[in-house]
Amino acid sequence: MTGSATTTPTAPTVTPDRTTGRRVVVVGAGVVGLGAAAEAHRRGHQVTVVEQASGVVGSSVQNFGHVCTTPQAGDARRYALAARERWLSLGSAAGFDVAPVGTHVVARTAAEQRLLGELAAERGPDEVRLLDAAETREAVPVRPGPVVGGAHLPLDLLVDPRAAAPALARWLESRGVTFRWRTAARAVAPGRVETTRGVLEADVVVVAAHHDLDRLLPDLAEEVGLRRCRLHMLRVAPATPHGLATPLLTGWSMVRYAAFAACPSATDVAAELAAGDPAAAAWDVNLMATPQGGTLILGDTHARADDAPVFQDEEGFDVLLRLGRDLFRDDLLGPAPRVVERWQGTYATAPGREFLLAEPAPGVHVATVTTGIGMTTGLGLAADVLDRAGLAA
Ligand SMILES: Cc1cc2nc3c(=O)[nH]c(=O)nc-3n(C[C@H](O)[C@H](O)[C@H](O)COP(=O)(O)OP(=O)(O)OC[C@H]3O[C@@H](n4cnc5c(N)ncnc54)[C@H](O)[C@@H]3O)c2cc1C
Structure with a gap:
């Protein structure tokens, strides 16, 4: 079908420039939007991505780069397994690194090791390889004293978040996907996207605006209680x-990812963490780290609200650095670790759900990951979203 244009009194018209397939307009160039664009392009459609920024700047570059496959459950597990395959194939096609190194989890109490054992019993050794204390100390540079054991989760992947999604966007552009950078979608409706540079006609619209969904489709966002974390x-x-060499998770991570959280010992682990460190619990910490070159990304805290003011309380950083020093060997972080960057990340959150897939108007499909697992699952959503939109594989 040939791309055609309509005009509005206020704006010039922009016409998608490929001439075969159906016209798919994706709003948002994060990992979710790029995943949808890649899949729609693979299925032979004309794809235009509309992004308000001049590059990939959202959550998809603010994160750890941890593709955290095994700790997911339910729909998230299904999307994560699909996304894992997409990361590996797109990484090799687009020329960015996707490291199949797995994740290590360190257990520093008997309850944490019990919890790892429970997940290992459910998933088996292909997904959860239990380690004893000596093996864990050998595998990861943690302070040896408190270590009682650990696990390796071989399915997990590691990417450089600042390289991966931007490389994917460049590759898609080189393959014929049209990108409208510095162009915001002002309104979406059946058959059209009104942008700050004119109107795009579309057979299918995919809204992958993440937490800014509340600015584009505020009623839908309000209905599901979408907020910013x-x-x-x-x-x-x-x-x-x-x-x-791998991402490193701790007990603080175990209690937040669904597969661990469903295990019987998760409540004991949560209770002992909260009792042992109320300050960290008050910051809703997930103590984890990923290696990126010679540095470590260390995080994180969580605070939820409608908006995301940029002002960051130094206490959150103090808590993370204290926990980081307790976790890693002395020679790594030492008494005064050299912090080379600090930033505030923001992701979408909504009570009681990990995903928002909706069709608020005919042909307008919303794809939002509503918790901090979009690098793990985002590329896996695409097939479902396009199937729902009737864009056959
Ligand atoms: C600090 C932090 C750590 C995280 N760590 C991990 C991790 O290790 N593993 C993991 O799986 N997940 C992690 N996540 C979550 C993950 O990063 C997100 O779930 C994922 O990046 C969301 O992708 P997205 O494409 O929906 O959003 P984004 O990357 O935010 O992209 C949305 C894009 O839409 C654009 N946009 C919005 N509105 C409009 C509009 N009206 N017109 C045009 N463009 C618009 C925005 O400019 C933005 O570029 C983390 C998140 C954060 C913040």
């Missing part, structure tokens, strides 16, 4: 080579 994040440069 703000996170403290740090990049630290260890004093000696860090020797961490």
Whole structure:
């Protein structure tokens, strides 16, 4: 079908420039929008991505780069398994690194090790390989004293978040996907997207605006209670080579990811963490780290509200650095770790759901990950979204 245009009194017209397939307009160039664009392009459609910024700047570059496959459950697991395949194939096609290194989890109490054992019993050794204390100390540069054991989750992947999605966008552009950078969608409706540079006609619209859904489709966002979750994040440069080859999760991580949280010992782990460190619990910490080059990304805290004011309380960073020093060997972070970057990350959150897939108007499809697992699942949503839109594979 040939792309055609309509005009509005206020704006010039923009016409998608490919001439085969159906016209798909994707709003948002984060990992979710790029995943939808890649899949629609693969299925032979004319794809235009509308992005208000001049590049990929949203949550998709603010995160750990942890493709956290095994800790997911339910729909998230299904999307994560599909996304894992997409990361590997798109990484090799688009030329960015996707490291199949797995994740290590360190257990520092008997309850944490019990919880790892429960997930291992459910998933089996292909997904959860239990480690004893000596093996864990050998595998990850943690302070040896408190370690009682750990696990390796071989399915998990590691990407560089600042490289991966931008590389994917560049590759899609080189393959014929049209990108309208610095162009905001002002309204979406059946058959059209009104942008700040004119109107795009579309057979299918995919809204992947993440937390800014509340600015484009406020009623839908309000209906599901969509809000913003703000996170403290740090990049630290260890004093000696860090020797961490995989993402590293702790007990604080176990209690938040659905597969762990469903295990019987999760309540014991949550209770002992809250009792042992009320300050960290008050910041709703997920103590984890990923290696990125010679540095470590260390995070994170969580605070939910409608908006995401940029002002970050230094106490959140203090808590993370204290926990980081307790976790890692002395020679790594030492008494005064060198912090090379601090930032506030923001992701969408909504009570009681991990995804918002909706069709608020005919042919307008919303795809939002409503918790902090979009790098893990985002590329896997695309097939479902396009199937729902009737865009056959
Ligand atoms: C600090 C932090 C750590 C995280 N760590 C992990 C992790 O390790 N693993 C994991 O799986 N997940 C992680 N996440 C979550 C993950 O990063 C997000 O779920 C994912 O990036 C969401 O992708 P997205 O494409 O929906 O959103 P985004 O990347 O935010 O992209 C949305 C895009 O839409 C654009 N947009 C919005 N409105 C409009 C409009 N009207 N017109 C045009 N463009 C518009 C925005 O400019 C933005 O570029 C983390 C998130 C944060 C913040």
